Amino acid sequence: MAQDVQDKLKILADAAKYDASCASSGVKRSNGGKGVGNATGSGICHSYTPDGRCVSLLKILLTNRCIYDCRYCVNRVSNDVPRAAFTVEEVVRLTIEFYRRNYIEGLFLSSGVTMSSDRTMDLLAEVARKLREEEDFHGYIHLKGVVGASTEALEKAGRYADRVSANIELPLQSDLDRLAPEKSIDEAEGAMRFLKEGIDESRARASRPSIQSTNSGPRRQSRPPRRFAPAGQSTQMIVGATPSSDSSVLSTADRLYRSHGLRRVYYTAYSPIPNAHQDLPLEPRVTDFVGGSPPALVREHRLYQADWLLRFYGFTIDEVVTRGDGNLELEIDPKMAWALAHREFFPVDVNRAPREALLRVPGLGTRSVEKILKARARRRLREVDLRQLRAPIRRVMPFIVAADTWEVAARSLDGEGLAGDVRKDGQQLLLFEAAASARSGQV
Amino acid sequence: MRGARSIRIVLDGTLDHWRSVVRGLVAEHVEPERVTWCDGTREQIEPTTAEGGLFDGAPGVGSLVPTAPLEAPALRLPRAFVDRLRVVHCFRSPEMWAVAYRLLFRIVDGERDLLDDPLDPDVVSFHRMEKAIRRDAHKMHAFVRFRRVESAGDRGGERFVAWYEPSHLIVHREADFFRRRFPSMDWSILTPDGCAHWDGAEVSFTSGVPRSDAPLTDELEPYWCTYYASIFNPARVKLKAMTAEMPKKFWHTLPETAQIPELLSAVPARLEEMRQTSRRTADSALPFVPQGVPQGVSVEALREAVSDCEGCELFRDHTRPVLSEGPEGAKLVLLGEQPGDMEERAGRPFVGPAGEVLNAALEVALAGSGLSRADLYLTNTVKHFRHEIDVRPGERGKRRLHKRPTIEHVSRCQPWLDAEMLRVRPEVLVCLGVTAARAVFGPTFRSPLAGEPPVERSSRYALKTVVTFHPAAILRATARAEADRMRDHLIAALALARAGMEGA
Incomplete structure (x- = not known):
């Protein structure tokens, strides 16, 4: 490969790093013993960078030239950054050669919008088509759905990619008006609606039994039609570039999950970019840091936790957002915040409480709860048993009763110091948990 | 084998061998405490003190070279245990065999649901070992790095070779992952424990090699x-x-x-x-503008301060910002776009060719009023000279070509204009050109048509504000008739302003 490909790689990977998603999960595909690659279903992280993010896909832009002037974006037309553009063939070669060395699970290709949304979407889809049809590539492909592209172009993208994501970018239309006046939420949701139709239709087709032809003519060997975006769609919201509250962020996410069947909403803390626009917040001062992490990153982490609580733990937005200003607590996780605000719900008896009640205990995740249910079928659980199950004892104990802890719990729940204690613990925890849960969202 | 005698069993490291041995042990009902497991393929660990007491002490005493007892019945074990054992047996420590036998013995002894108890110490150990293996396998899938080498093979003449050091004995088990993923390329994964090879037809295994057998680099x-x-x-x-x-x-x-x-x-x-x-x-000019009493700071102070402005990126061009000219008590303000090449050199607004056009128009418009240019306050919307450098072949030196400021430059520079207008408080303001008009009336302001007479309206800076063409636009006009129309409009606007001033 030519030297200038390396120069382009430098520019176009750098420009792509503000998109949080690197997931390669959600689809299983075998290659029938031919070609290059497969998809394992759960995704593999091939490396980790010092920002704690995993490297699963070759995440690049086709070009960072762009006609738009979105103020949060490093690639906005008015920004003074070096520009570059890959050819379709160069991206195909890089993907295949990286894949064959086991560096990556596949490709995540996005782009600035150059001539038109349509043309840009078509070029991205063309890379995917070449990889699938000409290189016999069966690894993972994630394409950015270019907002404003025609349904034909989006259809082509969905046909060859595993996942397509149209970014909502900011939680409210008023945020977009301020920072990206050329973009609209309606347009992004229009793309999502179209993608959902394609995904639903393709899924329905796959689950129908194939109709045997009664025609006695020569049987044609035809491949089954490609599944449309089998790993579904996702989106990304930038948090902290505008004053919108966490509750508006979560309401928007909730609406998107419900109406478009998204697999994931990614929250990405607005990250200072070179030559940031004047309308964007500056970096926080060192004294603002919470438990050693910048508040923007803590907020991002809290949003993932809240997102998880909404989707898998039966919480509502009103429950996770406990502050009057519509924001999540920074110092403690949303489950702990809810628990502190609802002490009447506790203590929960680990030996008797139903699953839903156990899931409300700060520190107990879905896995711990499963283990508790299994273990208590054989014996009455004591504190030492919970320790053995690796439950975070200091966090859990104030909110539960075990066979031998009734008094301890009752006393500490009434105590004044509880909120202060968990806050202090929360700060220490942050240092360790933030990264893991940004990926899994486990609380 | 009856009684409390301990038994030492030497394994060849395979699950099959262990299985055949275990069938015999179960048939003889040998309690797990009596068995010590040796496995040359795994790192030997010292027996724990709890078990140590059961040994006779002298090496070799009580040891047994097991033979598969053909008469021993096949064991009926839960499927889940067998499946998980296939994973766990990759664990590098021989302690694994002991845990496996303890579990097996108890299961056969009647604890069929033993694995469902997440608190049983043996189950906990088994589970931890299984987790360690699965994690190790996952890391191997992720962290193997192939390097391409030329080879004499008939499949494209290339081979992909990796060096890897797994924590556990997983190479045999995990080779299949790479076979499924890379069917069309020849590859080898070399490890200290053993090597796996794929040639497009089958996976083969050879014994471990040192790292020096692996290639050193790859072009990618x-x-x-x-x-x-x-x-x-x-x-x-x-x-x-x-x-x-x-x-x-x-x-x-x-x-x-x-x-x-x-x-x-x-x-x-x-x-x-x-x-x-x-x-x-990120900042606008605001932090650079001196803040004063409600009536504002003196224009003189502003003129001095403007040279330090870094409110937008134009300061990086090392040009001199030009604020204004004229008395701060002026009743009429003329607002232009930005200083040009000559203005920047002179440090005064409207001294270049456009300034001459303006002077000529002023002469007509102000005739008979007793006023002259020196009585007016002349300023610009943007204080720096935005330009690009033009180097022409055959010409010496560089030319600085005017470049229109963007709406962003206008909004960043506006604090200067705000301060000036607060101090001067003009009765009449004339916007020369659309850039000035947009600074005053907002970014959606549309350019006036040359055919329409100038009108007065009120604005944020003056009750009477008039918009007309910039003198430079007249210079740029290509058609003579158009230039004349624009010049007439300019003169009419200035005359209207003069009338407004006198009427005030």
């Missing part, structure tokens, strides 16, 4: 390292998160990790640079 690695360095975001360093998932013990076979120290040491400088560029271009 510089690209991969470039990618790794570029996708890293220095604004969000989370080292613990990285090492939790990619512990340092893996780094020595991952080419990209060699750059990590360098990437980290560059973080403060990169952040500082980001902060610098963001600060300078």
Whole structure:
């Protein structure tokens, strides 16, 4: 490969790093013993960078030239950054050669919008088509759905990619008006609606039994039609570039999950970019840091936790957002915040409480709860048993009763110091948990 | 084998061998406490003290070279246990055989649901070993790095070879992952414990080799390292998160990790640079404008302060900002676009060719009023000279070509105009050109048509505000008739302004 490909790689990977998603999960595909690659279903992280993010896909832009002037974006037309553009063939070669060395699970290709949304979407889809049809590539492909592209172009993208994501970018239309006046939420949701139709239709087709032809003519060997975006769609919201509250962020996410069947909403803390626009917040001062992490990153982490609580733990937005200003607590996780605000719900008896009640205990995740249910079928659980199950004892104990802890719990729940204690613990925890849960969202 | 005598069993490391031995032990009802397991393929560990008491002490005493007892009945074991044992038996320590036998013995002894108890100590050990193996396998899928070598094979003349050091004995088990993933390329994975090879037809295994047998580099690695360095975001360093998932013990076979120290040491400088560029271009002119009493600070003070303005990136061109000319008690203000080449050199507004057009128009419009240009306050919307450098072949020197300021330059520079207008408080304001008009009436203001007579309206800066053409536009007009119409409009606007001033 030519030297200038390396120069382009430098520019176009750098420009792509503000998109949080690197997931390669959600689809299983075998290659029938031919070609290059497969998809394992759960995704593999091939490396980790010092920002704690995993490297699963070759995440690049086709070009960072762009006609738009979105103020949060490093690639906005008015920004003074070096520009570059890959050819379709160069991206195909890089993907295949990286894949064959086991560096990556596949490709995540996005782009600035150059001539038109349509043309840009078509070029991205063309890379995917070449990889699938000409290189016999069966690894993972994630394409950015270019907002404003025609349904034909989006259809082509969905046909060859595993996942397509149209970014909502900011939680409210008023945020977009301020920072990206050329973009609209309606347009992004229009793309999502179209993608959902394609995904639903393709899924329905796959689950129908194939109709045997009664025609006695020569049987044609035809491949089954490609599944449309089998790993579904996702989106990304930038948090902290505008004053919108966490509750508006979560309401928007909730609406998107419900109406478009998204697999994931990614929250990405607005990250200072070179030559940031004047309308964007500056970096926080060192004294603002919470438990050693910048508040923007803590907020991002809290949003993932809240997102998880909404989707898998039966919480509502009103429950996770406990502050009057519509924001999540920074110092403690949303489950702990809810628990502190609802002490009447506790203590929960680990030996008797139903699953839903156990899931409300700060520190107990879905896995711990499963283990508790299994273990208590054989014996009455004591504190030492919970320790053995690796439950975070200091966090859990104030909110539960075990066979031998009734008094301890009752006393500490009434105590004044509880909120202060968990806050202090929360700060220490942050240092360790933030990264893991940004990926899994486990609380 | 009856009684409390301990038994030492030497295994060949395979699950099959262990199975055949175990069938005999179960048939004889040998309690797990009596068995010690030796396995030359795994690291030997010292027996724990609890078990130590059961040994006779002298090596070899009570040892047994087991033979598969043909008469022993097949064991009926829960499917889940057998499946999980296939995973767990990759565990590197021979302690694994002991745990497995204890579980098996208890299951056969009647505890059929034993594995469902997450608190049983044997189940906990078994589960931890299984987790360790699955994690090790997952890391191997992730961290094997192939290097391409030319070879004499008939499949494209290339072969992909990796060096890897798994924590457990997983090479045999995990070779299948790579066979399924890379069917069309020949590959070998070399490890100290054993090597796996794929030739397009079948997977074969050979014994372990030293690292020196593996290739040293690959032509794609510089690209991969470039990618790794570029996708890293220095604004969000989370080292613990990285090492939790990619512990340092893996780094020595991952080419990209060699750059990590360098990437980290560059973080403060990169952040500082980001902060610098963001600060300078993020602010408007506001912090540079002297703040004073409600009536504002003197124009003289503003003229002095403007030279330090860094409210937008134009200050980087090292040009001299030009604020204004004229008395701060002036009743009439003329607002232009930005200083041009000659204005920048002279440090005064409207001294170039456009200034001459303006002077001529003023002469007509002010005739008979007793006023002259010296009585007016002349200023610009943007105080720096935005331009580009034009170098022409055959010509000496460079020319600075005017470049229209953007709406962003206008909004960033506006604090200067606000301060000037607060101080001067004009009765009449004339906007020369659309840039000035947009600063006064907002970015959606549309250019007036040459055919329409100028009108007075009120604005944020003056009750009477008139919009007309910029004298430079008259110079640029291509058609003579058009230039005349624009000049007439300019003169009419200035005359209207004069009348407004006199009427006040």
